[in-house]
Amino acid sequence: MKKFVSKEFLTNFAGLSSINVLGILLPLLTMPFLSRSLGSESYGVVLLFSSLLIFMVIIIDYSTNINGVRDAAVNMNDKSLLQDIYDKYQGIRLFFALAFIPLSLIYCLLYLSLFDTWQYIEVILVSVLGYYLSAPWFHQGTSTLAFFSVISIFTRLLQTVAIFYFVHDENSAFIAMRLNAYFFLISGFIMYLYRLKRMRIKESYKISFPLKDLKExxxxxxxxxxxxxxxxxxxxxxxxxxxxxxxxxxxxxxxxxxxxxxxxxxxxxxxxxxxxxxxxxxxxxxxxxxxxxxxxxxxxxxxxxxxxxxxxxxxxxxxxxxxxxxxxxxxxxxxxxxxxxxxxxxxxxxxxxxxxxxxxxxxxxxxxxxxxxxxxxxxxxxxxxxxxxxxxxxxxxxxxxxxxxxx
Structure with a gap:
């Protein structure tokens, strides 16, 4: 039991619990407000776009949340090998991020006709870039979730406050979507700086498409x-x-x-x-x-x-x-x-x-x-x-x- 109640477990548990619970509780706070302010049609578009972002997370991660975590956890003390692991799995995530962008845009244009094409391009690109830079798999694998959780909590709370301040009526639907996207980006950029300055992990931005890695x-x-x-x-x-x-x-x-x-x-x-x-x-x-x-x-x-x-x-x-x-x-x-x-x-x-x-x-x-x-x-x-x-x-x-x- 002593091995179980370790600092590493408590750090991971606290970080993941705060992020996940807030991710569920905060929408419960904003849902009654948004449903009344935006109206059923506009709020329906916002909800459907939120569902699309769930698929963004699943597709971009492409098993890095399992295989990447596993490899990073085993090799977290070898800085050189850890950089190689980071490049490999971030390269895979970059490939699927770029593939997701046109597919999600097509979906929006077919089923979410409330906004114009450029508006959808903006929120999709910003959301994808933000999630790519956040690299949650890496921080879970290296047990560095403490800072990650603090940033996630701060940005989500700030986003909630911004929703109550800026969203007023059905014409504010795009503002709600834009706030979600840009707070994604802010969180991701801060985590990018943290890895670069504190962990000396650099971003290569190289697309990884080796068949072996995809099969794995x-x-x-x-x-x-x-x-x-x-x-x-x-x-x-x-x-x-x-x-x-x-x-x-x-x-x-x-x-x-x-x-x-x-x-x-x-x-x-x-x-x-x-x-x-x-x-x-x-x-x-x-x-x-x-x-x-x-x-x-x-x-x-x-x-x-x-x-x-x-x-x-x-x-x-x-x-x-x-x-x-x-x-x-x-x-x-x-x-x-x-x-x-x-x-x-x-x-x-x-x-x-x-x-x-x-x-x-x-x-x-x-x-x-x-x-x-x-x-x-x-x-x-x-x-x-x-x-x-x-x-x-x-x-x-x-x-x-x-x-x-x-x-």
Whole structure:
């Protein structure tokens, strides 16, 4: 236990928890304000663009948040090799950043017609550059998340204040998007200076496109991307099928489920570099995540209705029903997250990780998307719970098989 409660773990956990929780809580503060100020049409565009930025993060990272973290954690004391690792994975991120720009622009022009082309080009370019420069994978791998978390917290809080100050009516929708983009850039530029001045890590801006590197990250990328089939894509579909009130209740319920799950993900990602180095174990992570999942489940079951009223106010009562149905997914997520970051990825079982992720995402998608068509929100919630159950069962099964071979 002494090895577990290390300064490195506490630093990683504190940094990741503050960033992730703020990333969920701050939108909960701004959502009621923006929905009233911008109106449903303008706010819908802002929400869809925010969903697009989620895909930006996934595509640009292309497994660097797993493979890059792993390599940086093992070689963090070798400055020369660490620079090579940084160049390699940032080169991969640069390639996918450049590929994302035209694809995201096409999406905006097809489905988000509120602004003109140059406005979309501006916010896309600024957002991409900001996220590229932030390089969160590197700071997680080298356990230098303390400064990263401080900057992220500061810029997000400042962005929230700016939203309340500058956004007034539906004509302010682009201001809201612009604020998000430029605070991305400010945070990224500060982290670039930190790496350059404090860590002596330079930015080469060389595009890396070696087939070997792409193949190496393909398994983990597919494994990391597949869950979007049941997590980030359904809200885009639901938004087109139901009225804004129902969509708001669904979105807020999912956000609260994500808050509960974020602590499990944080613990897993904070312990991941330590497990790679052998200073922490899978069993410790599993116990921590299981305990952290039971607490929110109890709160939702006994105090969920009051919690919804306290956080969201009147008009969102349906959120409690959605929240209650989603509750089993919290415990299931603690199991799948522990297996992924505590056993399969540290031991480089990337192909098994990919197969499980694809199987447990695609099958629920085949079942869930028709259910969304007939039952809208309830179909999406069923797909979420089913997918996490399949993940938990599949990880448990392969863990048992692999350990049986070692005996």
């Amino acid at each position: 990250g393909w398994d983990t990328f597919l494994g990391d991307f597949s869950p979007n089939l049941y997590s980030n894509i359904p809200p885009l579909i639901i938004g087109a099928l139901v009225n804004p009130v129902i969509f708001a209740c669904y979105s807020l319920a999912i956000r609260m489920i994500n808050i509960a799950g974020s602590f499990q993900s944080i613990a897993a990602r904070a312990l991941y570099p330590l497990i790679v180095k052998g200073t922490a174990t899978f069993r410790i992570l599993f116990c921590i995540n299981l305990i952290m999942s039971i607490v929110p489940v109890v709160i939702i079951i006994f105090f969920g209705r009051d919690l919804v009223l306290l956080l969201l106010g009147n008009g969102y009562e349906q959120s409690y029903i959605y929240l209650l149905i989603c509750t089993p997914s919290i415990i299931l997520y603690s199991i799948l997250c522990s297996f992924a970051y505590g056993f399969f990825l540290p031991n480089r079982h990337d192909k098994i990780f990919k197969r499980i992720s694809i199987f447990s995402s695609v099958i629920p998608a085949f079942i869930g998307y028709p259910l969304i068509h007939f039952f809208d929100v309830y179909g999406a919630i069923f797909m979420l719970v089913l997918a996490r159950a399949m993940f938990a069962f599949s990880y448990s099964y392969f863990y048992w098989r692999l350990n049986k071979k070692l005996i």
